[in-house]
Amino acid sequence: MPGWTGWLLAPLHALALATGAKSFRDNPVLGSAALNRMGLHIARKRLAARVAARRRARLATALPPADRAAFDRDGYLAIPDFLPAELFARLRAEVLGQQTPAREFVDGYTLTRLIPLDAVTLPRLPATAEALASPRYRALHDYIGSHRLAPHRFVQTVFSGIRDAPPDVQSHFHTDTFHPTVKSWLFLTDVPGDAAGFTYVPGSHRPTRRHLAWERRLSITAARHQDRLTGEGSLRVDEARLARLGYPAPRKLAVEANTLVIADTSGFHRRGISEGSACRIAIWAYARGNPFTPWAGLGLAGAGGGKVRTFWALQDALARLTGRGNGWRWVGLRSPAAPP
Ligand SMILES: O=C(O)CCC(=O)C(=O)O
Numbered sequence: 001m002p003g004w005t006g007w008l009l010a011p012l013h014a015l016a017l018a019t020g021a022k023s024f025r026d027n028p029v030l031g032s033a034a035l036n037r038m039g040l041h042i043a044r045k046r047l048a049a050r051v052a053a054r055r056r057a058r059l060a061t062a063l064p065p066a067d068r069a070a071f072d073r074d075g076y077l078a079i080p081d082f083l084p085a086e087l088f089a090r091l092r093a094e095v096l097g098q099q100t101p102a103r104e105f106v107d108g109y110t111l112t113r114l115i116p117l118d119a120v121t122l123p124r125l126p127a128t129a130e131a132l133a134s135p136r137y138r139a140l141h142d143y144i145g146s147h148r149l150a151p152h153r154f155v156q157t158v159f160s161g162i163r164d165a166p167p168d169v170q171s172h173f174h175t176d177t178f179h180p181t182v183k184s185w186l187f188l189t190d191v192p193g194d195a196a197g198f199t200y201v202p203g204s205h206r207p208t209r210r211h212l213a214w215e216r217r218l219s220i221t222a223a224r225h226q227d228r229l230t231g232e233g234s235l236r237v238d239e240a241r242l243a244r245l246g247y248p249a250p251r252k253l254a255v256e257a258n259t260l261v262i263a264d265t266s267g268f269h270r271r272g273i274s275e276g277s278a279c280r281i282a283i284w285a286y287a288r289g290n291p292f293t294p295w296a297g298l299g300l301a302g303a304g305g306g307k308v309r310t311f312w313a314l315q316d317a318l319a320r321l322t323g324r325g326n327g328w329r330w331v332g333l334r335s336p337a338a339p340p
């Protein structure tokens with residue numbers, strides 16, 4: 001039973017049903033065993049899928065039909081030679097040549113570095129700004145994310161095998177959330193087969209009946225699940241179960257530089273396990289709108305505003321107050337490829 005603060009917050013917890021809120025642990029309504037036994041979680045998931053399909057139908061015309069067909073089948077796209085070679089060469093040179101204040105996070109054998117690409121950094125990166133403004137880049141994010149919404153973008157460097165430790169939390173198969181949502185990587189480096197390539201379970205963006213039954217059972221106890229991230233609504237799944245849920249084998253994507261990998265990360269995916277030490281650099285982007293709005297939006301909101309920086313500043317302030325951060329911190333000037 002929730003304490004008195006829980007009851008005070010009850011109306012807010014209930015209102016969160018109409019948003020992308022996903023944490024079974026932090027919201028006693030979303031986490032309620034009784035409600036989820038009655039099908040609350042699965043009802044939200046089903047409704048979100050239906051509404052997203054309608055929004056996507058309206059966003060589809062901006063997309064080459066082949067992209068749309070391949071995405072609808074697989075839940076992800078890997079598009080080689082995404083940018084014209086000359087533009088890609090300029091973009092890579094300017095991004096790798098910059099020293100910019102960066103945030104870093106060490107988890108397991110991985111160090112991740114992020115440099116935001118926003119109103120602060122993009123004016124000094126004209127080729128990058130030009131590439132990210134390309135209509136196809138935007139149309140793919142809008143369609144797969146099912147919202148007309150400028151994605152948040154970063155230079156993301158993933159150094160795997162930096163120390164003797166187990167793989168990071170992203171390296172376990174999971175869904176990011178219960179509703180269609182988009183993430184992408186425009187790779188600036190090759191990602192060979194034995195490195196930490198993005199790995200996706202084809203078709204898992206459209207759950208099988210067995211997947212829905214599994215997720216329904218999981219939702220009943222998820223609030224108290226031993227895996228913290230499952231409790232927070234990013235469901236972890238064992239590789240052996242994926243086949244039992246009726247999915248084909250996962251695909252670990254080995255790609256060349258200038259490939260755009262873009263996926264609906266409500267499907268099962270993970271960061272592939274690297275066999276030795278490896279480094280991959282990408283322009284990473286994500287966007288997430290309200291899963292239940294019937295309209296796709298006008299496309300005015302989104303990246304460029306200081307939202308991400310404000311969010312980070314709040315997180316850092318909270319970490320200072322409580323003495324417990326989430327591990328991400330500003331580390332000073334870094335260029336994307338500089339070893340940790
Ligand atoms: O970096 C990757 O390959 C995947 C990481 C992941 O699961 C995510 O960003 O949601």
Ligand SMILES: [Fe+2]
Binds near residue numbers: 170174175176269
């Ligand atoms: Fe993920």
